[in-house]
Each structure stands twice: as structure tokens, then as C-alpha cells.
Amino acid sequence: MASGFIEADVSSTVTLDDMGGAGGSAMANFWGIITLTTHKTVGTKMDFPTAGVRWSHIEIILDVGASAFTSVTAEVRVFFSWDSAGNDICAGPSAATLLVPGQGDGTRAMTTIKLDIVPSLPPDGAANTVYCWISGWGIGTDTPELKRARLHWHDLG
Amino acid sequence: MASGFVEASSVTLGTIHTSTGLTSYDGVWGGNAGTTNGVNLTQSSSLGSSIALPSGGVRWSHLELILQDNATTNPIDHNVKVFLSWDITGDDICGGPSDAANMVLCRGTSHGSNCFMVAIDLDMQPAIPEDGTTNEVYLWIAGTGFNDNTPVLKRARLYWHEIF
Numbered sequence: 001m002a003s004g005f006i007e008a009d010v011s012s013t014v015t016l017d018d019m020g021g022a023g024g025s026a027m028a029n030f031w032g033i034i035t036l037t038t039h040k041t042v043g044t045k046m047d048f049p050t051a052g053v054r055w056s057h058i059e060i061i062l063d064v065g066a067s068a069f070t071s072v073t074a075e076v077r078v079f080f081s082w083d084s085a086g087n088d089i090c091a092g093p094s095a096a097t098l099l100v101p102g103q104g105d106g107t108r109a110m111t112t113i114k115l116d117i118v119p120s121l122p123p124d125g126a127a128n129t130v131y132c133w134i135s136g137w138g139i140g141t142d143t144p145e146l147k148r149a150r151l152h153w154h155d156l157g
Numbered sequence: 158m159a160s161g162f163v164e165a166s167s168v169t170l171g172t173i174h175t176s177t178g179l180t181s182y183d184g185v186w187g188g189n190a191g192t193t194n195g196v197n198l199t200q201s202s203s204l205g206s207s208i209a210l211p212s213g214g215v216r217w218s219h220l221e222l223i224l225q226d227n228a229t230t231n232p233i234d235h236n237v238k239v240f241l242s243w244d245i246t247g248d249d250i251c252g253g254p255s256d257a258a259n260m261v262l263c264r265g266t267s268h269g270s271n272c273f274m275v276a277i278d279l280d281m282q283p284a285i286p287e288d289g290t291t292n293e294v295y296l297w298i299a300g301t302g303f304n305d306n307t308p309v310l311k312r313a314r315l316y317w318h319e320i321f
Contacts, residue, residue, distance in 0.1 A: 003213040004284045057281045057283070100254050100297075104244075110248075110250040152282060154214060154284070
């Protein structure tokens with residue numbers, strides 16, 4: 001029995017696609033893609049179980065730079081897909097979730113989002129890879145830098 | 158399978174909102190009497206649970222919170238949000254932010270006068286990453302309806318149990 005996480009590789013700068021973040025107060029149809037996978041050099045290094053696994057939650061940290069991050073109202077939503085094209089949904093879309101500013105680094109906008117689901121890898125999925133799509137508003141930029149995305153899991157034994 | 162909690166001892170919080178009695182969330186989060194120092198929740202060898210917080214295979218169940226205001230004005234309007242970070246400076250989030258939770262006035266004075274309390278559901282299963290520290294999680298609080306914008310944290314306990 002094991003637990004761990006898969007995560008985005010941010011060893012080099014990852015700038016998200018247009019996620020609509022500069023918009024002030026409402027969701028638009030813009031979603032940036034984040035590839036989550038098992039890393040052999042960082043993270044837990046454990047393979048992501050294909051079945052008998054609970055997806056607990058995801059940690060997300062964005063770097064919004066010097067943009068006008070609205071810490072009171074900035075929110076994001078996420079959904080997950082088996083495929084990189086974003087046609088085969090496997091989780092979400094989540095409810096809108098508040099972003100909080102980094103307390104030491106004010107350019108950070110961060111949140112966690114609960115999933116609490118138990119999927120099994122289907123034929124249209126790939127081992128160790130899931131795609132997270134993120135949309136937001138009040139962030140001050142359409143294309144923030146991704147600093148962290150970790151999907152925590154544990155097997156069900 | 159074990160269960161227990163990590164907790165904080167009594168501490169004055171940093172600013173949890175910008176002005177006294179503010180009734181709407183304003184994006185200000187208080188830690189341990191400063192804006193860049195979270196409240197350390199840790200295993201206590203002298204009080205509470207003396208079992209170490211597991212680094213994996215663990216469910217974080219909920220958080221007990223008791224705060225002391227300096228008056229009971231607005232006794233039904235004290236609300237808090239919380240988030241948790243792996244790091245003391247609060248840049249590496251690991252839980253929350255929660256929805257606003259309404260606090261109730263303590264019915265007695267065993268924690269002192271003007272104390273308010275709430276339990277906040279977490280229900281998550283994190284695995285400790287490289288940026289985390291064994292037995293250490295940091296708590297941040299934003300509040301509304303408080304007469305004192307730097308209340309005293311009288312109790313914070315994060316309950317956990319092993320899942321294997």
C-alpha cells in the first residue's frame with residue numbers, strides 16, 4: 001500500500017496557455033493545460049497506480065508576476081482529462097476555488113482543490129499521465145507561470 | 158493503524174483582517190504574530206498526541222480552532238477561513254483555503270473570556286513532499302467580525318489517521 005503524488009515538471013519555466021485569468025470576475029472558455037506525470041528525479045518517484053487508487057486533491061501554485069492579482073476575488077476551476085487534447089474528461093470541472101497570495105512571495109497565487117474520486121485507467125488513458133486544465137479570473141494575467149501542480153493519491157489496498 | 162493530532166500552543170496571531178470588525182474577507186492572512194510566519198502545528202511531546210504525523214498513507218481529517226477576541230461584540234458574526242502550508246513563510250500551500258466557517262462563542266471560560274471556536278473539515282490525504290518537514294505543518298487564518306484583528310490562538314489541532 002502506497003501514497004504519493006504526480007506533478008508537473010517545472011524544472012524549466014512553464015508558462016500556461018491563455019487561461020482567461022486577466023478577466024475580472026467571471027469564467028470564460030479559456031483553459032490552460034498542465035501535464036501531470038511521475039518524475040524519476042523529483043517528487044515521490046512512485047508510479048501512479050492504474051486502479052484501486054483514490055485521487056485526493058491537487059495543489060496548485062501560480063506565479064502571476066507583477067500583475068494586479070486580486071487576492072479577495074481571484075479564483076480558478078480545474079478539470080482533468082485522460083488525453084492531451086482535452087476531449088476525454090476524467091474529473092471535474094471543479095467548483096470555483098479561491099486563490100490565496102503567497103505570504104512570503106506575493107507574486108504567488110495558490111490553492112488546493114479536493115477531488116476524492118477513485119478512477120481506473122481506461123483504454124484512452126496513458127499510464128502515469130493525466131492532464132489538468134485550469135481556468136481562472138481575477139488573476140491579472142492570462143498566462144501565469146506554473147510553479148507547482150501536484151495531484152496527491154493513495155492506493156486503496 | 159494509528160491516529161492523533163498535531164497542534165499549536167497559545168500564540169498571538171498576526172493581522173487576520175485589515176480593520177477591526179471588518180465583515181467581508183479582504184485577502185489578509187495572519188500567522189504567528191507576523192505576516193511571514195505561519196502557526197506551527199507539530200507533534201507535542203509534552204501535551205496532546207505524542208504520535209508523529211505520518212508522512213504518507215494518512216488522512217488529515219479536520220482542524221479544531223479556538224480563538225480569543227477582546228470582546229464578544231458580534232457574537233454570531235465571527236467567521237474564519239484557513240489554509241495550510243508546507244513552509245513557514247506560507248508560499249507552498251498544502252491545504253485549503255477553506256470556505257468561511259462560522260465560529261460559536263465558547264459556552265464557558267476555560268480558555269479565557271471572549272473565546273470563539275469551530276471545527277473545519279479537511280478530509281484530504283497528502284504525501285509529504287521534499288519541501289515539507291516531518292511533523293511540521295503551518296496554519297494561516299483570515300477572519301471577519303473580530304473586534305481584535307490580532308486575536309490569540311488558544312488552540313489549533315489538526316487530526317489525522319492512518320489509512321492503511
